[in-house]
Amino acid sequence: MRILIVDDEPVTGSLLASIIKEVPGVITDVASSGKEALEKAAINEYQVVFVDIDMPEMNGMELADILAKKYKQLSLVFATAHPDYALEAFELYSFDYILKPYDEERIKKTVKKLAEKSHSDQSEAAIPVKTKEQMLFLKPSHILYVETRDSGIIIKTSNRNYATREDIHAFEVRLQSYDFFRCHRSYLVNLRHIKEIIPSGRTYQIILDTDDRIPLSRKHERLLRTKLQQK
Numbered sequence: 001m002r003i004l005i006v007d008d009e010p011v012t013g014s015l016l017a018s019i020i021k022e023v024p025g026v027i028t029d030v031a032s033s034g035k036e037a038l039e040k041a042a043i044n045e046y047q048v049v050f051v052d053i054d055m056p057e058m059n060g061m062e063l064a065d066i067l068a069k070k071y072k073q074l075s076l077v078f079a080t081a082h083p084d085y086a087l088e089a090f091e092l093y094s095f096d097y098i099l100k101p102y103d104e105e106r107i108k109k110t111v112k113k114l115a116e117k118s119h120s121d122q123s124e125a126a127i128p129v130k131t132k133e134q135m136l137f138l139k140p141s142h143i144l145y146v147e148t149r150d151s152g153i154i155i156k157t158s159n160r161n162y163a164t165r166e167d168i169h170a171f172e173v174r175l176q177s178y179d180f181f182r183c184h185r186s187y188l189v190n191l192r193h194i195k196e197i198i199p200s201g202r203t204y205q206i207i208l209d210t211d212d213r214i215p216l217s218r219k220h221e222r223l224l225r226t227k228l229q230q231k
Contacts, residue, residue: 001118002027006037007052019104023111034058047118053080072158075114131164140178144193145214148186183216
């Protein structure tokens with residue numbers, strides 16, 4: 001499990017890293033600002049981010065909001081001296097809220113719980129996808145939607161797009177045991193990421209939890225709402 005620690009005080013960040021490293025199987029990185037944290041998150045796959053709240057330029061709440069929207073599988077832990085942000089933090093679906101000065105045993109207990117959660121998430125079977133550059137393996141839960149494009153499809157995830165020559169009909173069959181729905185002749189959407197359905201002229205649009213928007217055919221609108229109610 002890889003953890004990013006974000007704290008503008010290097011000594012505090014290093015202290016937290018040293019505590020977390022005592023839990024077996026954990027790798028830690030430290031960032032001293034929100035900007036550096038976003039740069040690291042763009043090139044490394046983190047399962048957890050520990051973030052301080054009181055930081056200059058971009059505070060921890062702003063950073064957490066960006067990370068939560070962009071990396072859906074990420075677990076957020078606030079490690080801060082400010083108890084009054086707890087409610088707002090949990091509205092961002094944070095995993096925990098730890099107050100300074102640090103209780104080492106509390107931190108280790110949280111990290112162990114996160115490791116169990118990460119192991120459970122990783123047990124989801126990945127599906128092979130062949131792009132022009134490589135053969136890769138994607139977990140269905142990481143896919144936001146699939147779109148027909150040119151002579152193949154674009155697979156959209158929270159942090160990048162993958163182009164493949166596979167037909168959308170064939171890809172739909174491969175995903176039939178997961179929560180995907182053919183919302184339009186050119187789109188296949190992950191039901192887990194749907195936030196809202198809105199009218200759009202004589203048809204509809206689906207708004208995802210990433211704020212991406214994709215079309216919804218009128219003939220599929222009622223069935224989609226039924227499926228969402230059943231979840």
